[in-house]
Amino acid sequence: MKELLEFLAREIVDEPDAVVVVESSGDRGVLLTLKVAPDDMGKVIGRAGRTARAIRTVVRAAATRQGVSVHVDIAD
Amino acid sequence: MEAALDELGVTEQEARIEVLQEPRSGFLGVGSQDAIVRVTARAESVEAEDLEEQADAAADFVEEMLSRMGIDASAEPAIHGNQMYVDIVGDDEDDMALLIGRHGQTLEAIQELTRLAVGRRLDERTRVLVDVEDYRKRREDRLVQKARDVARRVAKSGREEEFEPMNPYERKLVHDAVAEVAGVESSSRGEEPNRFVVVRRR
Numbered sequence: 001m002k003e004l005l006e007f008l009a010r011e012i013v014d015e016p017d018a019v020v021v022v023e024s025s026g027d028r029g030v031l032l033t034l035k036v037a038p039d040d041m042g043k044v045i046g047r048a049g050r051t052a053r054a055i056r057t058v059v060r061a062a063a064t065r066q067g068v069s070v071h072v073d074i075a076d
Numbered sequence: 077m078e079a080a081l082d083e084l085g086v087t088e089q090e091a092r093i094e095v096l097q098e099p100r101s102g103f104l105g106v107g108s109q110d111a112i113v114r115v116t117a118r119a120e121s122v123e124a125e126d127l128e129e130q131a132d133a134a135a136d137f138v139e140e141m142l143s144r145m146g147i148d149a150s151a152e153p154a155i156h157g158n159q160m161y162v163d164i165v166g167d168d169e170d171d172m173a174l175l176i177g178r179h180g181q182t183l184e185a186i187q188e189l190t191r192l193a194v195g196r197r198l199d200e201r202t203r204v205l206v207d208v209e210d211y212r213k214r215r216e217d218r219l220v221q222k223a224r225d226v227a228r229r230v231a232k233s234g235r236e237e238e239f240e241p242m243n244p245y246e247r248k249l250v251h252d253a254v255a256e257v258a259g260v261e262s263s264s265r266g267e268e269p270n271r272f273v274v275v276r277r278r
């Protein structure tokens with residue numbers, strides 16, 4: 001899941017090298033925290049949060065398949 | 077303007093954009109006015125070569141994404157007329173259903189990310205459509221058929237009819253289908269994401 005999120009984020013930002021995903025486990029499943037370059041924040045969030053929603057939807061679909069619960073956080 | 081481009085289903089290069097009114101900020105909000113732009117679709121669009129390049133880039137992205145999702149499927153690029161498609165094809169029905177998601181939500185998300193990724197890879201806007209086992213195409217065929225039926229009914233009865241809320245691309249399909257029926261016209265009402273098409277007698 002971490003690798004998928006890293007891939008998706010790197011594909012849409014201007015500074016792919018600055019993309020970092022930290023994985024931790026909480027009581028409600030896996031928590032993935034996405035960090036990108038400050039100038040790329042708008043890119044991963046998108047107009048009215050559209051891009052962030054799309055990223056979460058795809059990551060969640062992949063997680064469902066593996067029977068795990070994943071939450072994606074975007075760190076600012 | 078982006079909303080207008082979405083509605084027309086064209087990219088910036090395929091549209092003619094005229095500024096009819098410059099925006100003015102006014103004083104303390106008094107006398108401010110929004111910009112008004114007219115966006116019209118240009119008949120001739122991007123070169124076929126560009127479309128092929130975009131379709132290939134889109135298929136690449138989708139395949140890489142699928143492999144990271146652990147899904148065994150391929151992404152096949154195709155161009156029909158002026159429209160690029162990437163159709164995801166796989167044998168596992170559960171996986172294909174997962175990629176479509178409830179009401180096609182996951183498919184929409186995949187398409188959104190594909191457009192962004194291709195846009196960044198090739199540095200141009202793209203309106204590639206991503207489909208899973210022709211799910212979208214079948215749905216669109218049904219939608220166009222329904223739009224024709226409704227338009228004919230309105231032409232006869234004179235009673236206005238509303239469609240359920242749809243995304244800009246689907247609204248465009250409905251507008252186009254309605255336009256082919258004489259004596260009726262359509263427009264969109266409401267705010268995203270609940271914007272819907274209304275058909276009335278002209």
